[in-house]
Amino acid sequence: MAIRNGLLVAAAAAALCLPQAMADAKPACCFTNPQYSGVCSVEPGEGETCTTILDYLNNPQSQGKTYCGNTSIRGGWKESDCKKTSPPAASSPVVDGPVELPAHR
Helix, strand or coil: CHHHHHHHHHHHHHHHHHHHHHHHCCCCEEEECCCCCCCEEECCCCCCCHHHHHHHHHCCCCCCCCHHHHCCCCCCCEEECCCCCCCCCCCCCCCCCCCCCCCCC
16 A cells, blocks of 8 residues: 555656646757758757857857757758648549559569
8 A cells, every 4th residue: 555655646746747847848949051951950958048059050160069960060050940841742643534454464
């Protein structure tokens, strides 16, 4: 019974801490660069902002951080939307009426 009560206390404590952790989380920063394929998404760490990350990416002397897949591209970065875009849906050709397929040989 003591283990069960301990688990209930731990679960309750976790539930109380979770909203605070979610409130402390910063939204991701997204950047684009003509030399970089796609959109770079970075979650700011302690003491970081989207502006400080962008400054780092645009500084030719900066090194040591692993933003954007540890890219070495410096300069030309711009902040962009972090919206996830879905790839276009695959389309099938429209066929009017029956289609006769060739016989297999």
